[in-house]
Amino acid sequence: MRYLSGEEAEEAMNFMDKAIHAALGHSTCLRLKCGSVIVNGKKIIGYGYNSPPADKESQRRCSLPKEIYHKKVTDKTCCVHAEQRAMIDALKNNPEKIKGSRLYFIMLGEDGNKAYADRPYCTICSKMALDIGISEFVLWHKDGICAYGTEEYNELSFGFGR
Numbered sequence: 224m225r226y227l228s229g230e231e232a233e234e235a236m237n238f239m240d241k242a243i244h245a246a247l248g249h250s251t252c253l254r255l256k257c258g259s260v261i262v263n264g265k266k267i268i269g270y271g272y273n274s275p276p277a278d279k280e281s282q283r284r285c286s287l288p289k290e291i292y293h294k295k296v297t298d299k300t301c302c303v304h305a306e307q308r309a310m311i312d313a314l315k316n317n318p319e320k321i322k323g324s325r326l327y328f329i330m331l332g333e334d335g336n337k338a339y340a341d342r343p344y345c346t347i348c349s350k351m352a353l354d355i356g357i358s359e360f361v362l363w364h365k366d367g368i369c370a371y372g373t374e375e376y377n378e379l380s381f382g383f384g385r
């Protein structure tokens with residue numbers, strides 16, 4: 224991973240703003256609103272936000288405690304992830320532009336402003352990003368905006384907390 228600086232960091236924060244707009248405009252998750260964009264060159268090729276599958280209220284699980292699920296239920300997150308949605312969007316609409324692209328992810332605090340991301344831990348998104356050919360995953364940490372290679376991102380996610 225590397226921290227972005229100068230013009231590259233500035234450009235990355237502009238794309239983070241687009242991810243924030245996706246979260247503010249569309250996320251309906253009651254736990255944590257998130258947004259994501261996938262960028263190839265200077266062009267956005269996928270947008271995503273988190274909300275129940277197919278945006279169906281009947282599938283909303285935001286208020287259920289995660290302890291109720293069996294250990295075989297490996298994904299206990301309530302909503303479809305913003306990164307998943309951005310990847311699905313890119314796969315549907317710009318599949319030929321995914322190779323070499325960068326995925327930006329942001330979460331919002333309760334005040335609706337952008338919040339710092341934790342270290343990588345979502346293995347659903349880390350596997351999928353690597354699998355479909357995205358090259359970098361970008362997170363906004365307290366100490367700066369950081370680009371991870373997707374292979375590294377997957378390893379870090381599986382090693383979270385160790």
Ligand SMILES: [Zn+2]
Pocket residue numbers: 251252253254255274275284285301302
């Ligand atoms: Zn939710």
Ligand SMILES: [Zn+2]
Pocket residue numbers: 304306307345346347348349
């Ligand atoms: Zn995820």
